[in-house]
Amino acid sequence: MPLTRKAYRAAILHSIADPAEVGIEASYEYFEDGLLVVDNGQISALGHASELLPTLPADIDVTHYQDALITPGFIDTHIHLPQTGMVGAYGEQLLDWLNTYTFPCESQFADKAHADEVADIFIKELLRNGTTTALVFGSVHPQSVNSFFEAARQLDLRMIAGKVMMDRNAPDYLTDTAESSYVESKALIERWHGKGRLHYAVTPRFAPTSTPEQLTLAGQLLSEFPDLYMQTHISENLKEIEWVKELFPERKGYLDVYDHYQLLGERSVFAHGVHLCDDECARLAETGSAISFCPTSNFFLGSGLFNLPMAEKHKLNVGIGTDVGGGTSFSLLQTLNEAYKVMQLQGARLSPFKSLYLATLGGARALRLEEKIGTLQPGTDADFLVLDYNATPLLGYRLKQANNIAETLFVLMTLGDDRTVLQTYAAGNLVHQR
Ligand code: GUN
Ligand code: ZN
Numbered sequence: 001m002p003l004t005r006k007a008y009r010a011a012i013l014h015s016i017a018d019p020a021e022v023g024i025e026a027s028y029e030y031f032e033d034g035l036l037v038v039d040n041g042q043i044s045a046l047g048h049a050s051e052l053l054p055t056l057p058a059d060i061d062v063t064h065y066q067d068a069l070i071t072p073g074f075i076d077t078h079i080h081l082p083q084t085g086m087v088g089a090y091g092e093q094l095l096d097w098l099n100t101y102t103f104p105c106e107s108q109f110a111d112k113a114h115a116d117e118v119a120d121i122f123i124k125e126l127l128r129n130g131t132t133t134a135l136v137f138g139s140v141h142p143q144s145v146n147s148f149f150e151a152a153r154q155l156d157l158r159m160i161a162g163k164v165m166m167d168r169n170a171p172d173y174l175t176d177t178a179e180s181s182y183v184e185s186k187a188l189i190e191r192w193h194g195k196g197r198l199h200y201a202v203t204p205r206f207a208p209t210s211t212p213e214q215l216t217l218a219g220q221l222l223s224e225f226p227d228l229y230m231q232t233h234i235s236e237n238l239k240e241i242e243w244v245k246e247l248f249p250e251r252k253g254y255l256d257v258y259d260h261y262q263l264l265g266e267r268s269v270f271a272h273g274v275h276l277c278d279d280e281c282a283r284l285a286e287t288g289s290a291i292s293f294c295p296t297s298n299f300f301l302g303s304g305l306f307n308l309p310m311a312e313k314h315k316l317n318v319g320i321g322t323d324v325g326g327g328t329s330f331s332l333l334q335t336l337n338e339a340y341k342v343m344q345l346q347g348a349r350l351s352p353f354k355s356l357y358l359a360t361l362g363g364a365r366a367l368r369l370e371e372k373i374g375t376l377q378p379g380t381d382a383d384f385l386v387l388d389y390n391a392t393p394l395l396g397y398r399l400k401q402a403n404n405i406a407e408t409l410f411v412l413m414t415l416g417d418d419r420t421v422l423q424t425y426a427a428g429n430l431v432h433q434r
Contacts, residue, residue, distance in 0.1 A: 006428070007056065008036045009049050010065035010386065013405060014072050014376040015361040019354045020312045027353050030405050035062075036070055038382040041156075041427035046376050067390050068422060069412070071356070072376055073132025073383035074332040075363030078231070078271040078292035078321025081148055081161070082106040082115075082139040084122050087325040093302050094237035097326070103174050105325075106164075109139035110173075112147065119147035123155070127432035129330040130421040132383040133363070133373055135231055135269055135292070135321075136161035137203055140174050142184045149192045156196060156427045158373055158381060160229050162203030163188055167214045170205075178213035182221065189225055197381070197427070201229035201269075207244045207257045215261035222262065229267045229367070232258065235280070236272035236303050255280040264289045266368055271321060272297075273311075274304040281314040290317035290366035293358070295338035297323035305342050308350070319366035320358040332359045333416035340413070352410035382428040387412060391420040 012034030019027040035052040037045035037060075045052055053062075082105065089101035108114045126134055138144035138161055145163045152159040165181040166174065176184065185202060193200035204210045204218045222228050235241055235254050244254045251257045255276070258264060266288035273291040276284075284291065293306045311318050321327070322335050329335060336355040343350040364374025372381050389408075390396035395415045402408040412420060424432035 004428070005037065005039045005044070005060060007060055007062045008038070008065070008070060008384075008386070009062055010034065010068045010070045011405075012036055012046065012070040012376065013356070013409065015353065015357040016375060016377075018357055018362065019351060024351055024353050027357060034070065036376060036384065038428045041382055041429070043376055043378050043380050043382050045378055065386055065422075067388070067396075069387045069389065069408070070376070071385050071387060072360040072374055073385055073424065073426065074130045074359045075319060075367065075374060076126070076131045076134040076322050076332060077269055077290070077319030077363050077366050078294055079134050079324050079327075080137040081119065081122050082109050082137075082144055083325030084118050084125070087328060089325065094240055094326075095243070097301060102325070103171050106139040107171075107173050109141045109144045112143045115141065115143045115147035119144075119151045122148070123151050123157070124432075125330045127424045127426075128421060128434075129332065129418045130385045130387075130424055131330065131332060132424065132426050133158045133367070133369070134160070135201060135229065135367065137205075137231065138163045140164045140166050140176055142188055145188050145192070149195075149198050152198060153196055155431050156429065157431070158197035158369070158383065158426070160199040160201050160367065162201035162229070162231060165202070165204045165214055165218060166209040168211050169209050178211055178217050181214055182217040185221055189221070189228065193225060193228065199227070199229060201231045203230075204232050204263070206233040206240070207254065208240065208247055212261075215257070215263070219262035222265070227267065229269065230263050230265065231269045231271070232263070234258070234270040234273050235275040236298070237301070238275065241275060253277070253280065255283060259283065269319070269366060271323060272303065272306070274298055274306050276307075278310070281310055281316055285314040285316045288317070290319060292319050292321035292323075292366070293339065294321040294323035294327055294335075295342045296328045296335055297321075297326035298342070299338060300328050301326050305346055307346065308343060309346075309348055317362070317366045318358065319363035329417070331417045333413050333420060336413040352406055352413060355413055356409060382425060384425050385421055386423040387416070387420050388422040388434070391416065391422070395420065
C-alpha cells in the first residue's frame with residue numbers, strides 16, 4: 001500500500017499530563033508555529049515547523065492554517081445516542097425526567113429505520129463538535145448499537161458503545177430480561193468488540209433499573225471477554241440515591257451495589273458521581289474506575305455540583321461528558337464552559353489546561369486509551385481538530401486581545417462551540433469540514 005503522508009502547519013497544543021499531578025506548566029506542549037505529520041492514519045511527528053520541515057521531503061503535502069489551533073480530538077466519556085431528539089426537555093429532575101421524556105423517546109429505537117436515522121445525525125453532530133471518541137449509551141434495543149457501530153465503522157472512528165440493560169422499574173415496552181440482556185449483549189460483543197477501532201461497553205442503565213440477576217450477568221459478561229468496558233450512572237440525584245438504598249438495603253451504599261456485582265475496574269466509567277462520599281472515591285480510585293463529570297446535565301437536571309478537587313485528592317480518573325440529552329450541548333467546549341462555573345460555585349478554579357486535559361488526555365486515561373488517543377504524540381491515532389480563531393466576529397475580536405495561549409485557550413472554552421471546529425480528522429481522514 002502506498003504511504004499517505006500529510007503535514008498540517010498551525011499553532012498546535014496538546015496535554016501531556018494532568019496539571020493536578022505535574023503542575024500547569026509541565027502539563028502541556030505548545031508550538032506557536034507547529035507541524036503535525038500524519039502517515040497512514042497515525043501521527044508520525046510533531047514539533048516546531050522550523051525544525052521539522054527541513055527533515056521532510058521537499059514535496060510533502062503541507063496544509064497551512066492561519067489563526068487556527070490544532071488540538072487532539074475531544075473525548076466525550078458519557079452520552080446517550082437515543083436521547084438526541086429530546087435535548088432540552090422542560091421542567092423535571094432525574095427520576096420524573098426519565099419517566100416523562102426519556103423512556104418514551106428511547107422507545108422509538110424499536111424501529112431500525114429510526115435507529116439508523118438518529119445514528120447518522122448523532123455521529124455528524126459529534127464530529128461537528130470535534131468529538132472523535134465517545135462512550136455511548138444505546139437504548140435497550142440491540143439495533144441502536146448496530147446502527148451506531150455500522151455508521152462509526154464506515155468512518156473508521158474510535159467509539160465505544162453498549163445496549164442498555166434494564167429489566168425493572170421502567171415501562172414494559174422498554175425492558176429486557178436478565179437472560180435476554182445477557183444474550184443480546186453477548187451477540188453484540190461478538191459482532192463488534194475489537195472490530196476496527198470499536199469497543200463494547202456492558203451497559204446496565206443504573207442500579208434501580210436492574211435486578212440483582214441482571215447485575216450478576218453484567219459482571220459475568222465482563223469476566224468472559226477481555227478489555228470490555230462497563231458504563232452506568234451513579235449518585236447523580238438525591239432521590240435516586242434514596243431509592244437505591246430502598247432497593248438494596250443489604251448494601252453499604254450506591255457504589256457498594258456495583259462493587260458487589262463486580263462492576264468496578266479499569267474499564268468501568270460511572271457517570272456523574274455528584275454526591276459520592278470520600279470512601280466511595282477511595283474505592284473507585286483503588287479499583288482504577290473512572291468518573292464522567294457532566295456539568296451541563298448536572299445543572300440542567302438540578303442534580304448538584306461535582307466535587308473535582310475531592311476526585312483529584314483521591315487521584316481518581318476523571319473525564320468529561322456531555323450526557324446528552326440530560327446535558328444540553330454536544331460541544332465539549334461548551335461543556336467545559338459550564339465545568340468552570342461548577343468550580344466557581346464551590347470556590348475553586350478550573351485552569352484552561354486542566355479543562356483541555358479533561359477533554360483529551362484525561363478522557364483517554366479514563367478509557368485506558370492514552371496510548372491511542374488524547375494527545376498528538378507520534379504513534380497515536382491521527383484524531384485531531386482544527387479550531388478557528390475567527391469562528392465568530394466576537395471570538396475573533398476577543399482573541400486579538402489575548403496575550404498568551406492560556407488566555408486564548410480559556411476564551412475558546414468560554415465563547416467556543418460547534419462553530420469553532422473548522423475541521424475534524426479521524427485516523428487521518430477529514431470527517432468534518434465546517
Ligand atoms: N440515570 C439513569 N438513566 C439516566 C439517563 O438516561 N440520564 C441521566 N442523566 N441519568 C440517568
Ligand atoms: Zn447519562
